[in-house]
Amino acid sequence: MKRILNSLRKDDGYEAIGTWVAIAVAFLFAIACLITAAVIHHNQPRTSYTAICGDMKTYTRISIDRCEDSKLGAEWLYVEDGDRLPKMGEDASNASTRPQGVYDVRHAKR
Numbered sequence: 703m704k705r706i707l708n709s710l711r712k713d714d715g716y717e718a719i720g721t722w723v724a725i726a727v728a729f730l731f732a733i734a735c736l737i738t739a740a741v742i743h744h745n746q747p748r749t750s751y752t753a754i755c756g757d758m759k760t761y762t763r764i765s766i767d768r769c770e771d772s773k774l775g776a777e778w779l780y781v782e783d784g785d786r787l788p789k790m791g792e793d794a795s796n797a798s799t800r801p802q803g804v805y806d807v808r809h810a811k812r
């Protein structure tokens with residue numbers, strides 16, 4: 703221990719120890735920030751979406767089979783619960799290509 707303290711000593715002071723204290727405080731601050739971010743993320747309200755398949759050229763709802771087969775021009779669209787779910791062949795402009803925030807997704811029935 704004496705060897706470590708002697709190596710940290712500068713002009714008979716312990717300025718280097720102050721540096722280590724500052725590093726420890728910065729480390730603890732970073733840990734506190736990560737914990738706070740995790741708590742905030744956990745407490746965010748979850749939004750539920752229904753996934754439908756859409757034709758990206760016409761932005762209309764099409765059969766789920768086209769999205770499951772990875773056909774070109776077909777993409778999963780997400781309609782927030784509470785919004786009107788378009789019927790097959792109807793305009794799907796109220797749907798988004800990417801859900802927002804913390805969410806749950808379920809697929810529409812065929």
